[in-house]
Amino acid sequence: MSSSELALPRVSLLAAVLAVAALAGGCFQPLYSDYTTSTVGGSVKTALRGIEIPEIKGLIGHYFRNELVFELDGGAEPDARKTLKLQASTAESVEIVTVDYANGRADSAVLVATVTWKLTRQDSSEVVSSGTNSVRVPYERSAQRFATVRAARDAQIRAAKNLATIVRGQIAADITS
Numbered sequence: 419m420s421s422s423e424l425a426l427p428r429v430s431l432l433a434a435v436l437a438v439a440a441l442a443g444g445c446f447q448p449l450y451s452d453y454t455t456s457t458v459g460g461s462v463k464t465a466l467r468g469i470e471i472p473e474i475k476g477l478i479g480h481y482f483r484n485e486l487v488f489e490l491d492g493g494a495e496p497d498a499r500k501t502l503k504l505q506a507s508t509a510e511s512v513e514i515v516t517v518d519y520a521n522g523r524a525d526s527a528v529l530v531a532t533v534t535w536k537l538t539r540q541d542s543s544e545v546v547s548s549g550t551n552s553v554r555v556p557y558e559r560s561a562q563r564f565a566t567v568r569a570a571r572d573a574q575i576r577a578a579k580n581l582a583t584i585v586r587g588q589i590a591a592d593i594t595s
Contacts, residue, residue: 456593458501458539458546465593466490466586469537470500477571478531479508481578489586502546504589506535508581510574515556529555529570531577537589547592553580 448454456465469490474483486504509532514524536548557573559566 454594458593462590462594465502466590467492468499468501469504469589470502470540471504471506474506474508476508476510478510478533478574478578478581479506481575482506482508482533482581485579485582486585489582501540502537503540504535504537506533506585508533510577512570521561523561524559526556526558527570529557529573529577531555531574531581533581533585535585537592547589549585549588551581551584551588553577553584555580 452461452463454462456462458465458468460468467490471483471487471490474480483506511530513528513530514526515528516525517523518525530552532550532552534550537546538544539546555573555577557569559569
């Protein structure tokens, strides 16, 4: 069998794969496009901007709310018409990972942050989407107390940002029609 005989099936297989990929390419639509419709009316972008988020207790709740408002609105002027309401609560715990046995002090820790949320319609209180999400954020602990406090605060901020991104994506996927 010559090399030209082997090349023909490979070329035809490659052409078939490219043809299938080209046909399937028209089936996909970007999630945050202006033309992607939502189950709550309008586009997904408009629906995300129409979510009201009341204050959430706790430091992680505060940072989570601020990040989520920015993720949903994109920093734009707030709309007067809010059709959905997000209710959320946060919880956090710290796991000690390594301990310096000479001092008996923890060298590093992992912050476990959890948010439980529910998205409802303003007019009917019908649940549109809900979920519970968790993230784990490691940080170093130091012999200097204030350095450890600042590292823990930075971990809380990183956890809130990660949770906001996860929740925004889940909400957008759930309200896409």
